[in-house]
Amino acid sequence: MTNDLIQLVDIALKDGPISVRAAGRLMSLMEDQPWRLPELFHAWAAVRQGREDELSEQIPMPRLFLGITGAPGSGKSTMTDALVGEYREKHPDKKVGVIAVDPSSPFTGGSVLGDRVRMMRHATDSNVFIRSLSARGHLGGLTLGVKGVARVMGLIGCDVVIIETVGVGQSEVEVTQVADLVTVVLAPGQGDSIQMLKAGLMEIADLYVINKMDREGSAQLHTQLLSSLNLSFDKKEVTDVQLVSATDKTNIDQLVDLLDKRTSEQSSDWPALREKRMYADVSESVLDQARMLLAGELRTNPDLTKQIIEGTVTVHDVAQVLLEKACDSTQEV
Amino acid sequence: MADKCSNLEKIAEAKKAWDEGPVAKTCGRFPERKEEFVTVSDEPVERLYTPEPSVMKEYNEKLGFPGQYPFTRGVQPTMYRGRLWTMRMYAGFSTAEESNKRYRYLLEQGSTGLSVAFDLPTQIGYDSDDDMSAGEVGKVGVAIDSLADMEVLFDGIPLDKVSTSMTINSSAAILLAMYIAVGEKQGVSADKLTGTIQNDILKEYIARGTYRFPPKPSLRLISNIFEYCTKSVPRWNTISISGYHIREAGSTAAQEVGFTIADAICYVETAMKAGLKVDDFAPRLAFFFAAHTDLLEEVAKFRAARRLYAKIMKERFKAENPKSWMLRFHTQTGGVTLTAQQPDNNIVRVAIQTLAAVLGGTQSLHTNSKDEALALPTEDSVRVALRTQQIVAEESGVTSTIDPLGGSFYVEQLTDKIEAEALAYIEKIDELGGMVSAIEQGYVQKEIEQSAYNYGQSIESNDRIVVGVNKFQVEEENTIPLFKVDETVGKLQTDKIAKVKADRSEETVKAKLAALTEASKGDDNLMPFILDAVREYATIGEICNAMEGVFGQYTETFN
Amino acid sequence: MSDSTATGAKVRVLIGKPGLDGHDRGAKYVAHILRDAGFEVIYTGIRRTPEQIVDAAIQEDVKMIGLSLLSGAHNTLFKRVLDLLKEKGAEDIIVFGGGTIPPDDVPGLEAMGIKAVFGPGTPAKEIVDTLNSCLA
Known part of the structure; x- marks a missing residue:
């Protein structure tokens, strides 16, 4: 069952354009069948047999998973683009990964993913891997798929993986389950910036970036932010605020320095955290798989739903029936 | 009462x-x-x-009289009874030699002005031998790499006798400098030159895409041109603020007016911030709109645009010279209204659109040819398009009285409505911090995209009919002869660049380019520096690169 | 619908504009009708080189690439995209095109490996149906 994954992992760890293709495929697999995430660990182990001197025991992990979120219009893509450029300049031998998440249409499930538009100058840089994802919103939602893709980014040797999420809905909270550090981007002229902070973004931010610092109102926003942080925020770590202009690349070097500093200060805590997350991911995969099996059974037995409504059986009864049926059909396979 | x-x-x-x-x-x-x-x-x-x-x-307040504020009924007191509009056919392809032949043909056929189409590498400032130019050289217009090409382009065409419009934006300063330099060689001084450069970078960010530098340095170049021309090329129209491409990208009529005037506001503010007086440069601002087939809506659109602009120039910018209030415009029939299906039908569409432009009071007009949904036009189809204008001018009778649809209950009410909607867009853009900010946030692009999507959907659902496309279709073989650009133009231009570089003084060119780079870092007017480099046969790519090192490149916004 | 509910997989398509022309109305419109038909569309924006388009397509693991061009440079640039795909072991990615393309050029483009060419005015349904049949 894991054979396809083993083959892809094997190719992805070789040289040349074909490895990029394999990595892209692996990411699609993780996205389309997120419950297969744990198989990635098996595949790694299998591929490592015979390549022990070349490959580490555990799947390699990036130095930093960086979450970037903020209101629409705050310039997240531009900032991601600028960060990638700066990282590549500061660490020329290191690979950078970007996962850009956009919403999908609630009606058709389709989507137009446009974050790449801003980042196309990096498209031919073999040390930058960009992947656009849509928040498909079903079968485990955003997180597990993103986690799988993020793991593949680590596997192919990315030093930093930037996860840029849509600044609305659940995803900015879910990003904390993947990212080591979360950056919230604010910009003057976005009337809702401070509102967003009040609505819960504050709890997830490790640092803030005020983008478009050359615009009118940035100083005011800075003051507002600092005062709301002092008033209502009580977090142990120092929360940094960095002013930048992503379009002009102003202060992006300072932001990268800041991120590097925070990474080296905090990263000793991360192995334990990441291990905890791995177990959580595996549990989620199991639940995902179970939910899928049960959903399949329920689809083939529409009468069960009808009976609940008619009152002849209870929800609990039906759940049990589904479990039994699912067990039977799995054994048949 | x-x-x-x-x-x-x-x-x-x-x-x-x-x-x-x-x-x-x-x-x-x-x-x-x-x-x-x-x-x-x-x-x-x-x-x-x-x-x-x-x-x-x-x-009196809303309509007034032609040639008087608020110019609803027209910008000239006698309009076409005095002088017909300029019939200006947009043309250019392949090499300067080939295009020069087409211009001479058009002038012989009764064209009264030239309109130069440049190829995309020229428009963006890449030399023909640049990797980015692969496949594009000479395709949508003529390839110009250096002054040498420009000399050939206007060979035998006296620049003091003909007015020339150039569709050029991010590299407008360079092409204008080349035109001035050609004039010098012909013995025509800059103050005698007449014509227009499009020079409207904002709509490139919004809809047309031939930008090069970010908004700030691009706007500086535009201000530099305003200032330079006021002093040295006083009869030149320094900008043609264009709604045409906004409409082509899918906007509605009201969006076309609103976004175009919002662009104008940004240019006026930029120039005033740079210390220019509004009445010194505003009389040289020109506009460019599309004419679509919805005849009465288009007439109302032109009338609304004139009135709204006059009010803004007078009230918002306190312009005092009546010429500063006047919205003078060029029109092109709507390229997107042409269908690849049954191309002959396009002649009829263009005739209606010509009427719309003339009844709307245009100052000059380009009519599209029937085959342009498929390729560049052939000489024959261009002639029919020009004849369409001539028939409207000479036979239809609509030129005998001014603003003949003025007073139509429908047209007047639609004029009011389009003006109000356009003004609402301008207010929204003000709210977003002005046009540059609105573009950077993707607001304008998104609005246009939505209108284009709605329009497309209304055709898909047959709510809207396009003859030959979703009704009255026929099986047809593609038999109309199409114009083909010689695929070897790229090679020809590359050879020409090599020759130009061999013949010029490399040292002088380097010095002039270095001076331009240096000046780009400060606040000087860049026009003299560009003109210096052009005269020494620096290529367009070299000149753009000299500035790009300081200015950087623009990347589009997509939401 | 290209939604396969069993796996949650979506057909991923990259829509790109090679060359220098900035007329993106058609490209954006096609992106939106494909979204409406349930595809996941990666939009790259205007003025992209064939190299950028192909590298992006491989990283994004798309099944199809749609190229839109109105400048007349299609013979050169579409070919370059196909050549690069081959060079990078990705010739299985389906390539289709659209824009101002003279009918005379279509047979040549198809012969070089472009699977479909959609001229101006092609109905959305025809585009979606053709692409779905290419996938089948």
Whole structure:
């Protein structure tokens, strides 16, 4: 069952354009069948047999998973683009990964993913891997798929993986389950910036970036932010605020320095955290798989739903029936 | 006054009776063809329009007289009774030699001005031998790499006798400098040159895409051109603020007016911030709109644009020279309205669009050729397009009186409506911090994209009919002869660049380019530096690179 | 619908504009009708080189690439995209095109490996149906 994954992992760890293709495929697999995430660990182990001197025991992990979120219009893509450029300049031998998440249409499930538009100058840089994802919103939602893709980014040797999420809905909270550090981007002229902070973004931010610092109102926003942080925020770590202009690349070097500093200060805590997350991911995969099996059974037995409504059986009864049926059909396979 | 009002009341009463009587009766037996009638821009259209009180009460304020504020009825006191519009056909392809032949042909055929189409590498400032130019050289217009090409392009065409319009934006300063330099070689001084450069970078970010530098340095170049021309090329139209491409990208008529005037506001503010006086440069600002097939909506659009602009220039910018209030515009028939299916039908569309432009009071007009949905036009199809203008001018009779649709109950009310909607867009853009900020946030692009999507969907669903596309289709073989650009132009231009580089003084060119780079870092007017480099045969790519090192490149916004 | 509910997989398509022309109305419109038909569309924006388009397509693991061009450079640039795909072991990615393309050029483009060319005015349904049949 894991054979396809083993083959892809094997190719992805070789040289040349074909490895990029394999990595892209692996990411699609993780996205389309997120419950297969744990198989990635098996595949790694299998591929490592015979390549022990070349490959580490555990799947390699990036130095930093960086979450970037903020209101629409705050310039997240531009900032991601600028960060990638700066990282590549500061660490020329290191690979950078970007996962850009956009919403999908609630009606058709389709989507137009446009974050790449801003980042196309990096498209031919073999040390930058960009992947656009849509928040498909079903079968485990955003997180597990993103986690799988993020793991593949680590596997192919990315030093930093930037996860840029849509600044609305659940995803900015879910990003904390993947990212080591979360950056919230604010910009003057976005009337809702401070509102967003009040609505819960504050709890997830490790640092803030005020983008478009050359615009009118940035100083005011800075003051507002600092005062709301002092008033209502009580977090142990120092929360940094960095002013930048992503379009002009102003202060992006300072932001990268800041991120590097925070990474080296905090990263000793991360192995334990990441291990905890791995177990959580595996549990989620199991639940995902179970939910899928049960959903399949329920689809083939529409009468069960009808009976609940008619009152002849209870929800609990039906759940049990589904479990039994699912067990039977799995054994048949 | 009291009489007029009671008169209006009587009309309203009679209309009510008509609605409830004959109309209701007829509709009861024979329902109308559609539940809702709309314009091509989705404006609802009523069954019948009757006199609207404000037109009667405020005639002088709202309509006035041609050649007078607010110019609703036209910018000249006699309009086409005095002089017809300039029939200006946009042309250019392949090499300067080939295009020069086409210009001479057009002038022989009765064209009264030239309109130069440049290829995309020239428009963006890449040399023909640049990797980015692969496959593009000479395709949508003529390839110009250095002054040497420009000399050939205008060979035998006296620049003091012909007015030339150039569709050039991010590299406008360079092409203008080349035109000035050609004039010098012909013995025509810059103050005798007449013509227009498009020079409208904002709509490139919004809709057309031939930008190079970010907004700030691009706007500086535009201000530099305003200032330079005011002093040295006083008869030159320094900008043609273009709604055409916004409309082509899918906007509605009201968006075309609103976004174009919002662009104009940004240019005026930039120039004023740079220390220019509004009445020094505003009389040289020109506009460029599209003419689509919804005849009456288009006429209303042009009238609304004139009135709105005049008010803004007078009230917002306190311009005092009446020439600063005037919205003078060039028109091109709508390229997107042409169909690849049954191309002959396009001749009819273009004829209606020509009427729209003329009834709307245009100052100059380009008519598209029937084959342009498929390729660049052939010489024969260009002639038919030009003849279309000539027939409207000479045979139709619409040129004998000014603003013949003025006073139409429908056109006046639609004029008011488009003006109000356009103004609402301008206010929204002000709210977003001005046009540059609105573009950077993707607001304008998104609005246009949505209109284009709605329009497309209305055709998919057959709510809107395009003859030959979703109704009255026929099986057809593609037999019309199409124009083909020689694929070897790239090679020809590459050889020419090599020759130019061999013949010039490398050292002088380097020094001039270095001076331009240095000046780009400061606040000096860049025009003299560009002109210096052009005269020494620096290529367009070299000149753009000299500035790009300082200015950087623009990347589009997509939401 | 290209939604396969069993796996949650979506057909991923990249829509790109090679060359220098900035007329993106058609490209954006096609992106939106494909979204409406349930595809996941990666939009790259205007003025992209064939190299950028192909590298992006491989990283994004798309099944199809749609190229839109109105400048007349299609013969050169579409070919370059196909050549690069081959070079990078990705010739299985389906390539289709659209824009101002003279009918005379279509057979040549198809012969070089472009699977479909959609001229101006092609109905959305025809585009979606053709692409779905290419996938089948």
